[in-house]
Amino acid sequence: MEQLSSVVHRTPLTTSATLNEQTGKKVFMKMENQQKTGAFKIRGASYKISQLTQHEMKRGVIAASAGNHAQGVALAAAKRGIEAKIFMPANTPKAKTKATEGYGAKIVLTGESFQEAYEAAIQEQKRSQAVFIHPFDDPDVMAGQGTIAIEMLQEQPSLDTLIVPVGGGGLISGIAFAAKNINPTIKVIGVQAERASATYNQFHSKGATSLASVSTIADGIAVKRPGELTYPIIRKYVDHIVTVSDQQLAATMVHMLEREKTMVEGAGAAALAALLSYHKKINTKQCGVVVSGGNMDIAKLPSIQSLSQKHNYQVV
Missing domain, CATH: 3.40.50.1100 (Rossmann fold)
Structure with missing residues (x-):
């Protein structure tokens, strides 16, 4: 807490x-x-990010989200000066994509659901070695x-x-x-x-x-x-x-x-x-x-x- x-x-x-x-x-x-x-998603994202080591923080974080986890990760990362990239489904409400960008994260819109966005984020994580912040698992x-x-x-x-x-x-x-x-x-x-x-x-x-x-x-x-x-x-x-x-x-x-x-x-x-x-x-x-x-x-x-x-x- x-x-x-x-x-x-x-x-x-x-x-x-x-x-x-x-x-x-x-x-x-x-x-x-x-x-x-x-x-509520800011809770899980904040706790996860609070547990990162200095080395992990330098690598940045990456996430996939239907919207609310994206904003949680973006704000939690911004509070600690960590770069964040978020993959979101293409049909995500504009209110959520704009808010996520407003917290300082880079967003990538892809796929019709969380699953496609998640798979794209995993591929990017392998390339970039950023820390993956899963929305639930x-x-x-x-x-x-x-x-x-x-x-x-x-x-x-x-x-x-x-x-x-x-x-x-x-x-x-x-x-x-x-x-x-x-x-x-x-x-x-x-x-x-x-x-x-x-x-x-x-x-x-x-x-x-x-x-x-x-x-x-x-x-x-x-x-x-x-x-x-x-x-x-x-x-x-x-x-x-x-x-x-x-x-x-x-x-x-x-x-x-x-x-x-x-x-x-x-x-x-x-x-x-x-x-x-x-x-x-x-x-x-x-x-x-x-x-x-x-x-x-x-x-x-x-x-x-x-x-x-x-x-x-x-x-x-």
């Missing part, structure tokens, strides 16, 4: 009378959309993300369930490991987008565990296959994984904007969308929800609103 304090915000843990009433539970939202760079990155659970449980020790978005699994593996070590009886529920459900498929032993393509408004969790290091931790410490549709995500994004006066991106809405959709099946009285990021391309707001209207429940 000490290594992060100079870079990372301790984000608010907020509650909402509207959500409490609708779900019949006491809901606490961890607002990582208010984190520096607009998402790295113990230091997972440890950095786990600080979210520590903060939540310090503030609300009575939380009995945590609901967390899942892409490659770095966030939920770090949170689940930390939370279960603090409170072994706490339940951890993961949430994936229906159209990017590789970890859900593997966890429940149904469907493909390596997807040919992913297409969802939750671009921050649009990962084609589970992490090699994260998945065993998920299997050991996570109690359940569910999926949500793009319509459910969009309805939750609109709700957060209209009712909570806060902007969340698709991935950032995933955990709350799951609670709103499945609250009757989730046995919890004090529920923590990770609102993981808020870096949404404003130009997409009309299409998000239109998509939300196709969802068959009204968030009230």
Whole structure:
């Protein structure tokens, strides 16, 4: 925690009378959309970079990202005077590419998803010998993300369930490991987008565990296959994984904007969308929800609103 304090915000843990009433539970939202760079990823990137030797720092760092990890690496590297090059999918929202460049990193746009950007970054890393900062499959990155659970449980020790978005699994593996070590009886529920459900498929032993393509408004969790290091931790410490549709995500994004006066991106809405959709099946009285990021391309707001209207429940 000490290594992060100079870079990372301790984000608010907020509650909402509207959500409490609708779900019949006491809901606490961890607002990582208010984190520096607009998402939780700065935690893992900062912790990983804080562990580099002087020799590694001189070589610079390289990363692949759908957007939020890129900004986290860029800012964490800039804070320590380290050169950073980030490979991002070609369809990454402009808000994320511009912000990443704004933090001083060089960016390369390539491929249709994280996987293609990742493969290009690996090739460049072999050539340049820079230090690769993986967005999820790295113990230091997972440890950095786990600080979210520590903060939540310090503030609300009575939380009995945590609901967390899942892409490659770095966030939920770090949170689940930390939370279960603090409170072994706490339940951890993961949430994936229906159209990017590789970890859900593997966890429940149904469907493909390596997807040919992913297409969802939750671009921050649009990962084609589970992490090699994260998945065993998920299997050991996570109690359940569910999926949500793009319509459910969009309805939750609109709700957060209209009712909570806060902007969340698709991935950032995933955990709350799951609670709103499945609250009757989730046995919890004090529920923590990770609102993981808020870096949404404003130009997409009309299409998000239109998509939300196709969802068959009204968030009230």
